[in-house]
Amino acid sequence: MSNDLKTSGRCLCGEISFTAELTNNHADACHCGMCQHWGGGPLISVGTAAGDLHIVGGEKLTVFESSEWAERAFCSKCGSHMFFRLKPTGQFMVPVGLLDSQSGLGFTKEIFFDERSALYQFANPTTKQTGAEVRAEFAAALSKKRQQRSHRAEPGS
Numbered sequence: 001m002s003n004d005l006k007t008s009g010r011c012l013c014g015e016i017s018f019t020a021e022l023t024n025n026h027a028d029a030c031h032c033g034m035c036q037h038w039g040g041g042p043l044i045s046v047g048t049a050a051g052d053l054h055i056v057g058g059e060k061l062t063v064f065e066s067s068e069w070a071e072r073a074f075c076s077k078c079g080s081h082m083f084f085r086l087k088p089t090g091q092f093m094v095p096v097g098l099l100d101s102q103s104g105l106g107f108t109k110e111i112f113f114d115e116r117s118a119l120y121q122f123a124n125p126t127t128k129q130t131g132a133e134v135r136a137e138f139a140a141a142l143s144k145k146r147q148q149r150s151h152r153a154e155p156g157s
């Protein structure tokens with residue numbers, strides 16, 4: 001893997017820090033109603049796979065189960081949002097503002113575009129997906145992953 005995808009960051013008070021290997025070199029915005037409630041606006045985050053996020057100071061994390069399939073964690077001292085985690089895949093979305101450096105990153109995609117606030121819009125040329133499109137893509141990825149898992153679980157393999 002390329003070194004460009006290695007990154008690091010911390011919360012506002014510094015009690016929690018992390019290193020991570022990003023899945024790709026772009027930040028995506030999520031306009032869903034839950035992200036807006038959580039952070040007061042869209043969540044702009046970078047993705048990292050399960051096992052690729054290494055947290056120091058994790059005892060300061062508070063984890064909130066925001067739905068059946070996702071959880072959101074924040075620093076219990078300063079309130080910084082540390083990650084959104086998709087439980088079925090273990091994938092983390094980390095707010096881009098936590099990173100020590102945003103160099104080399106692009107901003108290319110907006111999801112849950114149909115739930116966005118009408119008060120503002122990003123001028124960046126981005127790919128836009130509705131909530132239904134995101135859910136369909138996620139369901140497809142998940143069923144593919146389940147199939148791979150059941151193949152691996154076959155006796156004798």
Ligand SMILES: [Zn+2]
Binds near residue numbers: 016075078
């Ligand atoms: Zn903190």
Ligand SMILES: [Zn+2]
Binds near residue numbers: 030
């Ligand atoms: Zn969201």
